Amino acid sequence: MALKPSWPTADDSEQKFTTFVPFSAILASTIRELHRCLLLALVSENIPLTLTQLIKCISTLIGNVPYSRMRPGLLSRVVKQVRNFITYRDPNVRVACLTCLGAVAAIQPPLMEICHIIQPARPSSHTSVSRDIDHLNVDSGISSGNQSNSSPNTENSMIEESKENSSPGVRTPVGAHSGIQTPVYTEGSLNAHAHSVSWLVKLCVRNVLPHTSENGEHTEPLPVRLESLQVLAHLAKGYFPIIRNSLPVLLDLILKCYMDQDQVVRLHTSKLVDDLTQALQREVQSTELTDSSGRLSLQQVTEFWVSLLNGAITNILQTESNCAVKATTCDCVSNIAPQVYASLPVDKKVLCITLILGLTSDEDKIVRSSALRTVGVFVLFPCLKEDVCFVADAANAILTSMEDTCLNVRFKTAWSLANLCDALVMNKIEGDNDFMNDFSDLLLQKLFTTSIKACQDSDKVKSNAVRALGNILRYLPIRSLAKSSFRTSVENGVRALIKNISSGTMKLRWNACYACKQHV
Numbered sequence: 001m002a003l004k005p006s007w008p009t010a011d012d013s014e015q016k017f018t019t020f021v022p023f024s025a026i027l028a029s030t031i032r033e034l035h036r037c038l039l040l041a042l043v044s045e046n047i048p049l050t051l052t053q054l055i056k057c058i059s060t061l062i063g064n065v066p067y068s069r070m071r072p073g074l075l076s077r078v079v080k081q082v083r084n085f086i087t088y089r090d091p092n093v094r095v096a097c098l099t100c101l102g103a104v105a106a107i108q109p110p111l112m113e114i115c116h117i118i119q120p121a122r123p124s125s126h127t128s129v130s131r132d133i134d135h136l137n138v139d140s141g142i143s144s145g146n147q148s149n150s151s152p153n154t155e156n157s158m159i160e161e162s163k164e165n166s167s168p169g170v171r172t173p174v175g176a177h178s179g180i181q182t183p184v185y186t187e188g189s190l191n192a193h194a195h196s197v198s199w200l201v202k203l204c205v206r207n208v209l210p211h212t213s214e215n216g217e218h219t220e221p222l223p224v225r226l227e228s229l230q231v232l233a234h235l236a237k238g239y240f241p242i243i244r245n246s247l248p249v250l251l252d253l254i255l256k257c258y259m260d261q262d263q264v265v266r267l268h269t270s271k272l273v274d275d276l277t278q279a280l281q282r283e284v285q286s287t288e289l290t291d292s293s294g295r296l297s298l299q300q301v302t303e304f305w306v307s308l309l310n311g312a313i314t315n316i317l318q319t320e321s322n323c324a325v326k327a328t329t330c331d332c333v334s335n336i337a338p339q340v341y342a343s344l345p346v347d348k349k350v351l352c353i354t355l356i357l358g359l360t361s362d363e364d365k366i367v368r369s370s371a372l373r374t375v376g377v378f379v380l381f382p383c384l385k386e387d388v389c390f391v392a393d394a395a396n397a398i399l400t401s402m403e404d405t406c407l408n409v410r411f412k413t414a415w416s417l418a419n420l421c422d423a424l425v426m427n428k429i430e431g432d433n434d435f436m437n438d439f440s441d442l443l444l445q446k447l448f449t450t451s452i453k454a455c456q457d458s459d460k461v462k463s464n465a466v467r468a469l470g471n472i473l474r475y476l477p478i479r480s481l482a483k484s485s486f487r488t489s490v491e492n493g494v495r496a497l498i499k500n501i502s503s504g505t506m507k508l509r510w511n512a513c514y515a516c517k518q519h520v
Contacts, residue, residue: 031065035074039081048090055082055096062103072113075104079117086203091221098207098227101200105234115242118200118235197246200235204228205253208265222262229257229268233275240279244296250276251307258312263322270316270328273308277335280304284337302343305336309348317355323364330359330370334377342383353378353390360397365406372401372409376416385423388438394420395443402450407458414454414464421447421471428475441480448472448489455496463508466500469493470515 038061042054058078067075079101086097104114207228210219220228232250235243243250250272257269280301313329320326333352341349356378359371375394384390398420401413427435451472454465473493480486500512 028070031070032074034061035078039077042081048088048093051085051088052090052092052096055085055093055100058082059096059100059103062100062107067107067111067113068109072111075107075111075113076117079104091224094207094220095223095227098204098224098231102227102231102234105200105231105238108238110238115239118198118239118242197249198235198243201232201243201246201249204232205249208253209256222264225265226268229265229272233268233272236272236276236279240276240283241294244283244294247296247300247304251304255307255312258316263325266316266320267322267325267328270325270332273332274328274335277332281335281337281340284339298339298343301337302340305340305344306348309344309351314351314355317359323367326359326362327364327366327370330356330367330374334370334374338381338383341378341381353384353393357393357397360401365404365409368401368404368406369409369412372398372412372416376412376419379416379420379423385426386432386435388435391420391423391435392440392443395447399446399450402454407460410454410457411460411464414457414461414468417447417451417454418464418467418471421451421468421475424475425471436477441483441486444472444476444480445485445489448486448493452489452492452496455500459505459508462500462504463511466497466508466512466515469497470511470517473515 038054038058042051042058045051045054062075062078065074082097082100085093086101088094088097104117107114205228207220208225210217212218219225232253236250254269254273254276257265260266260269280296283296284298284301286295313333316329317326317333320329333356336344336352341352344352356371356374359367360375362368362371375397378384379391379394394416398413398417401409402417404410404413424439447468451465451468454461455469456462457465473490476486476490481490497512497516501509501516503509504512
């Protein structure tokens with residue numbers, strides 16, 4: 001890996017060189033040779049410990065190769081060999097295989113070759129996802145994993161299905177430019193492959209959930225379950241269009257994993273939900289797709305969130321003892337798109353606000369940070385920024401947290417404070433006189449004073465404090481300027497902005513300059 005910094009320059013073009021071979025071509029040739037040697041070693045090896053290390057080595061290689069600059073086929077050959085060990089008798093080998101598949105799914109930018117690898121075996125425009133859920137039972141085509149790597153029937157059918165998906169014959173498109181060999185996918189090119197559940201999703205779900213085998217109910221070892229959840233998270237993050245029709249399957253998995261007794265499983269489930277809900281947020285907010293493109297509707301995404309809020313997320317935020325799980329789940333709630341939040345039932349809206357505001361005073365600093373960040377996201381929602389009661393509650397939570405002893409909490413709080421002041425300015429620009437009349441001058445004065453005080457904190461806090469200060473100066477109603485306390489605060493605020501323009505980090509000075517522009 002000594003050449004790792006140079007690997008992004010590799011160029012696997014088909015151009016023939018005569019007198020001079022560029023370094024990029026040498027690198028590409030070296031990368032191809034590394035793949036060939038490792039795969040040959042994998043084929044000839046049968047000792048579990050050595051197999052594990054070989055597959056880990058391949059995973060490391062995958063994480064460092066610029067496949068978008070290489071000719072297609074390398075990844076297909078890797079998956080073709082690795083898939084033969086996904087049901088190996090040794091759990092360490094199975095974990096290594098899942099790590100390798102996760103490395104493939106984590107490749108950026110997303111590649112069409114990988115889409116051909118993970119796509120369903122037999123796409124059908126009329127395939128029902130509910131049928132795929134049923135297939136995740138005993139006869140799902142994925143072995144229980146407690147047998148050898150050559151177990152019969154269902155295991156072999158799963159391997160055959162994955163073989164069909166590897167698409168080893170993918171060719172470089174005609175006219176491909178030198179240095180851009182493997183085509184990157186586009187939304188439209190994926191729709192034909194998104195009509196049923198991917199074999200890789202089925203494999204991961206089968207690994208995570210208990211299932212029936214010849215010896216009764218069987219549960220995979222914990223490392224296998226965790227690695228399977230990570231593979232699903234990579235798929236949700238980079239290849240969501242391929243798995244978007246697997247959403248009911250993933251929802252069922254998430255609800256069951258949130259009830260798991262092992263807190264590490266719940267933590268990895270929260271991370272999967274975080275990546276999945278970010279993908280759903282992009283899906284809803286995207287303006288590039290049309291209704292006929294196969295994307296999920298607003299109603300489908302709303303129903304997904306209602307299912308989570310009906311118990312799973314609520315229980316985690318209220319009763320979870322592991323702070324990391326609670327904090328990550330809190331981050332998941334911040335991924336609700338504004339359009340989705342507006343479509344939620346009233347009781348679910350109130351539930352979200354109540355839970356998040358309550359967690360801003362949690363005993364754990366990580367949970368407090370996540371909750372305050374979520375408040376900063378919510379306060380910009382169109383349906384919430386006009387709600388005087390919510391904005392006032394959010395402001396009081398922020399004012400309290402700005403006195404926190406933890407720097408990271410104050411940093412997240414300052415960001416939320418700046419967002420809240422953004423919401424105040426937007427209400428003024430939109431001419432919401434009712435909001436401006438109802439919003440308390442006393443609360444506004446506290447926000448003003450706190451912002452000025454925060455301009456003397458750490459640079460991380462100050463960069464958002466000056467944002468808040470500039471917005472407050474812009475928002476100030478005329479009636480407030482008639483009060484001497486506000487006039488004094490304006491003078492102190494301007495001095496604080498001028499001081500931060502001339503010193504501090506570049507981001508701080510830029511924000512201070514922008515805040516002065518807002519005031520002018």
